[in-house]
Amino acid sequence: xAKKSDANKVAVRTKTTxxxxxxxxxxxxxxxxxxxxxxxxFNYASYPxxxxxxxxxxxxxGYSGSEWVGWATFQKIFKDxxxxxxxxxxxxxxxxxxxxxxxxxxxxxxxxxELRYPKFKKVSQxxxxxPHFLSWAIIGSVALTxxxxxxxxxxxxxxxxxxxxxxxPFLNEPYHWAVTYLLIGVWxxxxxxxxxxxxxxxxxxxxxxxxxxxxxxxxxxxMWYITLPxxxxxxxxxLIMNLGRVMGSxxxxxxxxxxxxxxxFQYQLAVYIYAKGIGNNKFSxxxxxxxxxxxxxLILVLLSDKIAKKLGExxxx
Numbered sequence: 001x002a003k004k005s006d007a008n009k010v011a012v013r014t015k016t017t018x019x020x021x022x023x024x025x026x027x028x029x030x031x032x033x034x035x036x037x038x039x040x041x042f043n044y045a046s047y048p049x050x051x052x053x054x055x056x057x058x059x060x061x062g063y064s065g066s067e068w069v070g071w072a073t074f075q076k077i078f079k080d081x082x083x084x085x086x087x088x089x090x091x092x093x094x095x096x097x098x099x100x101x102x103x104x105x106x107x108x109x110x111x112x113x114e115l116r117y118p119k120f121k122k123v124s125q126x127x128x129x130x131p132h133f134l135s136w137a138i139i140g141s142v143a144l145t146x147x148x149x150x151x152x153x154x155x156x157x158x159x160x161x162x163x164x165x166x167x168x169p170f171l172n173e174p175y176h177w178a179v180t181y182l183l184i185g186v187w188x189x190x191x192x193x194x195x196x197x198x199x200x201x202x203x204x205x206x207x208x209x210x211x212x213x214x215x216x217x218x219x220x221x222x223m224w225y226i227t228l229p230x231x232x233x234x235x236x237x238x239l240i241m242n243l244g245r246v247m248g249s250x251x252x253x254x255x256x257x258x259x260x261x262x263x264x265f266q267y268q269l270a271v272y273i274y275a276k277g278i279g280n281n282k283f284s285x286x287x288x289x290x291x292x293x294x295x296x297x298l299i300l301v302l303l304s305d306k307i308a309k310k311l312g313e314x315x316x317x
Contacts, residue, residue: 053288059281073288083289086272089265093178094246101186102242105193106235110223112194113201128191140256143184147171177262184257196238197231204230236308244301247293269293 022029053074056067077083108128115121131139146153149167158164170180204226212222251270258266269289277286 050287050291052284053291055284057284057287059283069284073284074292077285077288077292080276082267082276083272086267086269090247090249090268090270093181093265093268094248096178097182097185098242098246100182101189102239104186104190106197106231108190109194109197109201109231110227112198113227114219114223125191125194128194130191131188132192134188136250136252136256139184139188140253143180143257144171147180171257171259172261174262174265177257178265181257181265185253193238196234200231200234201227240301240304240308243304244297246300247296 051063054068054070055063056069056073057063058066112121112125115124147155147168147170149155149169149172152167152170154170155164155167159167168176170176208226208230209222212226217225247269249268249270251274254266254268254271273286273289276282277289
């Protein structure tokens with residue numbers, strides 16, 4: 001009986017503590033309510049609208065007046081040569097982007113972690129993070145000006161240094177554009193991705209480094225045998241999340257850096273959705289392609305998570 005009464009007291013105390021915490025921090029809960037409502041509205045409340053993909057949707061007729069066509073929209077899309085071209089370009093560029101951009105935040109975090117001058121480290125972090133907060137419209141306008149074949153700052157500097165004789169068409173020729181497109185993406189995103197890895201590195205016990213230094217391990221060995229294994233779970237989690245974006249594409253980035261001379265490579269799923277779907281008032285087509293992207297991304301996340309768990313990692317789910 002005494003044990004039961006003690007358990008009841010603990011339960012009562014727990015409930016009272018939760019109520020006390022709510023009364024004490026009700027202002028914080030109130031502030032949290034707005035972003036939660038926004039997340040619900042834009043991420044979950046819109047799910048019923050996915051039925052547009054299975055309808056010949058007309059905005060004037062609404063859901064009830066539009067004709068139900070089933071899989072006809074998907075069949076039409078998969079037979080469209082423009083969709084095949086956009087899908088191919090999206091897969092090629094997203095996989096290349098993943099291979100090029102994913103390791104860079106890891107390397108950058110390892111370098112920043114080894115810096116021993118706090119002020120220089122803070123300044124370096126700030127400079128590297130800033131590109132993430134710039135819109136692609138700004139980045140695109142600056143890039144198009146700097147990389148002009150004849151009057152761009154980069155080509156002028158290279159020609160004055162005697163490295164090249166003619167200007168390189170960085171953003172005016174498809175294959176040069178592809179390389180420049182990927183490298184600008186790395187520059188824009190690597191600083192922000194570094195934050196997560198630096199946060200994971202701070203969780204590694206300093207005693208491990210001290211023990212390694214006593215045993216004579218140099219800086220490179222400490223990075224290889226302590227730092228990298230210590231952030232392995234973070235690397236796996238972010239890799240799984242990035243694999244889910246392999247089917248995606250950024251319309252703002254493509255339009256900011258693209259032009260008619262590189263249309264063949266620029267034409268990806270985001271451009272296809274906007275040009276053939278939303279631009280032509282074919283909302284069913286746009287929704288169907290978006291749903292296809294999401295489903296493939298979900299499948300990739302689940303598969304990669306399952307493979308990670310089989311390899312002994314924690315995974316994402």
